[in-house]
Amino acid sequence: TLELILHSEKLSIAGQLAAGIAHEVRNPLTAIKGFLQLMQVPLDNSTYVEIIKSEINRIEIILSELLILAKPQDVKFNEENLNTLIQEVKTLIDTQAIMQNIQIEFANQIGNLTISCDKNKLKQVFINFFKNSIEAMPNGGTIIIEIKKHSKNNAKITIQDTGTGIPKHILKKIGQPFFTTKEGGTGLGVMISKQIIENHNGSLQFWSDKKGTIIEVILPLNNKQ
Numbered sequence: 001t002l003e004l005i006l007h008s009e010k011l012s013i014a015g016q017l018a019a020g021i022a023h024e025v026r027n028p029l030t031a032i033k034g035f036l037q038l039m040q041v042p043l044d045n046s047t048y049v050e051i052i053k054s055e056i057n058r059i060e061i062i063l064s065e066l067l068i069l070a071k072p073q074d075v076k077f078n079e080e081n082l083n084t085l086i087q088e089v090k091t092l093i094d095t096q097a098i099m100q101n102i103q104i105e106f107a108n109q110i111g112n113l114t115i116s117c118d119k120n121k122l123k124q125v126f127i128n129f130f131k132n133s134i135e136a137m138p139n140g141g142t143i144i145i146e147i148k149k150h151s152k153n154n155a156k157i158t159i160q161d162t163g164t165g166i167p168k169h170i171l172k173k174i175g176q177p178f179f180t181t182k183e184g185g186t187g188l189g190v191m192i193s194k195q196i197i198e199n200h201n202g203s204l205q206f207w208s209d210k211k212g213t214i215i216e217v218i219l220p221l222n223n224k225q
């Protein structure tokens with residue numbers, strides 16, 4: 001098994017910039033898309049129009065991913081049950097998983113770890129990781145989730161898949177903006193997830209070999225526990 005601790009450069013300024021640019025670019029893009037749909041296009045040009053539309057769609061996907069990044073004034077932390085939060089994400093993903101012959105299981109069920117978090121942002125993090133695991137198992141497989149108390153003040157969430165695994169030279173690049181090995185991938189999921197985790201004072205670690213990948217997320221427990 002090989003290991004990589006993702007460097008924890010603070011991307012907050014870059015994150016704010018990205019969110020700003022994403023907003024600014026999205027409005028004109030929506031207008032262009034609308035007018036494109038209204039235009040009477042000669043048949044000859046229809047393939048070009050299709051290419052333009054699909055490129056606009058791709059830009060929209062990238063922008064919506066970037067917009068997930070926190071704007072500081074939007075950050076709202078509440079007490080949440082970690083197990084419930086992850087159960088809710090599992091429910092969201094389950095249908096897609098089953099269709100691709102993937103079982104999502106809990107390794108254990110300890111009920112009541114409470115964390116202080118921005119629930120929707122943290123859900124986005126786990127959606128990103130489950131999606132990556134599913135995409136790494138084109139022929140089906142298993143995802144095992146473990147949630148446990150890691151130390152006095154931390155919870156540890158482990159997501160283990162039986163996917164393709166990540167070669168060492170690629171492991172180094174994961175989390176860099178726009179780094180993807182997928183056709184049509186955005187290469188933003190891990191970067192955004194890592195930033196959200198760091199905004200929660202947590203950390204992220206990948207372990208991988210040919211048998212699959214393990215993602216470890218450490219998050220501080222609510223101090224009342």
Ligand code: ADP
Nearest residue numbers: 132133136180181182185186187188189190213
């Ligand atoms: P994207 O999913 O759009 O490619 P991500 O930032 O989510 O972007 O992931 C970046 C890359 O990390 C992926 O293209 C893939 O190569 C690798 N990766 C992430 N998670 C896994 C996993 N569970 N198994 C195998 N490879 C993974």
Ligand code: MG
Nearest residue numbers: 128132189190
């Ligand atoms: Mg992804």
